[in-house]
Amino acid sequence: MIKSVLIVGGGSAGWITANMLNADMKRANLPVQITLIESPDIPTIGVGEATVPSIRRTMTGIGLSEQDLMQSAEATFKTLIRFINWNKGEAYDHPFDRRPRPGSEQLARQWSARNGKRFDQTVSVLSQIADENLAPKTPQTPQYQANFPYAYHLDAIKLANRLSDFGRERGIQHVQAKIEAVSVQPDGQIASVTTDQGETYSADLFVDCTGFRSVLLGDALNVGLKTYSDYLLCDRAVTMRVPYDVYKPEQIVTYTRSIARDAGWQWDINLQTRRGLGYVYSSAFLSDDEAEAQLRASEGPHTKDIPANRIKFASTKRHVSWKKNCVAIGLSDGFLEPLESSGLYMIEYGAQMLGLMLQDFAHAPDATIRNFNRNMDDLYEEVLSFINLHYVISNRRDTPFWRAATADSAIWSGLKEKLEIWQNRPPHDMDMHGPQRLFALDSFEFILHGMKYVAPDHGLTPTMPDHTEILKKCRTHLPKHEVFLDLLARASRAMA
Ligand SMILES: Cc1cc2nc3c(=O)[nH]c(=O)nc-3n(C[C@H](O)[C@H](O)[C@H](O)COP(=O)(O)OP(=O)(O)OC[C@H]3O[C@@H](n4cnc5c(N)ncnc54)[C@H](O)[C@@H]3O)c2cc1C
Secondary structure, eight states, rough: OOOOEEEEESSSSHHHHHHHHHHHHHHOOOOOOEEEOOSSSOOOOOOBBBOOOHHHHHHHHTTOHHHHHHTTTTTTEEEEEEEEEESSSSSEEEEEEOSSSTHHHHHHHHHOSSSSOOOHHOOSSSSHHHHTOOOOOOOOSSOOOOOOOOEOOOOOHHHHHHHHHHHHHOOEEEEEOOEEEEEETTSSSSSEEEESSSOOOOOOOEOOGGGOHHHHHHIIIIOOOOEEETOOOOEEEEEEEEETTTTTOOOOSSEEEEETTTEEEEEEOSSSSEEEEEEEOOTTTTHHHHHHHHHHHHHGGGGGTTTTEEEEOOEEEEOEEEEEEEEEETTTTTOOOOOGGGHHHHHHHHHHHHHHHHHHHOHHHHHHHHHHHHHHOOOOHHHHHHHHHHHTTOOOOSSSSHHHHHHHGGSOHHHHHHHHTTTTTOOOOGGGGGGGGGOOOHHHHHHHHTOOOOOOTTTTTOOOOOOOOHHHHHHHHOOOHHHHHHHHHHHHHHHH
């Protein structure tokens, strides 16, 4: 029986994992003491502003109300990613829709990129709803439930802070100290960790949420990294926060903008009181100074007094996520790249598995570890395949970066054969990798058709769905995004 879990690290990974485990154990009536140790002097990475819809299920499980989440993390709605300049030609969307209405499955199979209409706008109404800046739900829709699929843009630091308060109120023990030493037994198990204040802590299971430092799994247990940098070339980001009192766009939009640039791509995320901007680029093709200059130039002179944050990362994953009595969740285990907002999902998925497998570990440790590691490897491969797709099928060849990113050698082996097949017929469920945890066929279709990669299914004439009625209803019932946010702020003030 596992009675104690010690989590090291208090970023999004640490606090999401701590709260999910705590809620799971309480639901199962299992007396497991959860302790989280974080260094007050080592900052969290401070990015991770775009989420995917699973975050709603995660927060429901934790027990944090939607109003609380949205107010404390300055969240806005996110219904899709808009890809701009990824291909010569028009922009396209990756909405969160999954085959919403009967007939769309057949349509997706029969779709011809040459019939002149955009696939995303034909299959889904979300692009239109986003263009009209409507919220995906009404204030009366029950919390976390949806009229249309949605996630959030949020302030990751504020979310972690709120989850810290929330978790401590519910019994998570919190220690602010830096881990300076890790004691490993001869059999390879972690015995204890010692802080800079001289305190020693032991536990039945240790969770490494120390970010890229990977203090427990990487440093203490010597688990190395496998790299995906041949397929995902970006390894740097420069980010900036632009408050609305410095510059406010016309609308607070419900989509992430992903704009392809000469040596990578740039995000633009709208929160309640500011925008988050970031240029993700390859250091082989652009210097850090030049990247920052380009980010500032793309935004305008009002960024002159706004500080920029430079981040180094690598597309890597630990050889195993769980070894002996230590499991890594979050950046300590790995990271691919932020293009499809998969980082927080990996944490949710790892923490959910851990909640399920915690007691398995007590009686079948080796099988549990293999099970966890296999599932996490599969998820990484699924996400790698999907992100790699965005780059390799681009028809851009205009800069050295784009020539390298679209080279044959940059296509991940797990994707290569599928791309050969999809040149001749549209993708099918049976082509997909494994159980499709995050990116199912629908997501692949939005990218493949958006980039006009897929060959038409000759001889078939798709029946186009008509969105007129549903859009009429949306315009009548759904509030504008900013009206929704306003009502939310007022309700929160009234409750305070
Ligand atoms: C450029 C970029 C953009 C991203 N954008 C997104 C996005 O849009 N959406 C998304 O889902 N994900 C995104 N991610 C991923 C996301 O940021 C991370 O998955 C998430 O923030 C989790 O980070 P973490 O908690 O693992 O690490 P961190 O935030 O780095 O936290 C590490 C914690 O460990 C503590 N620590 C470290 N060493 C010690 C020690 N010795 N003793 C005690 N404590 C210690 C630190 O104090 C800190 O609390 C992005 C990542 C990058 C690099």
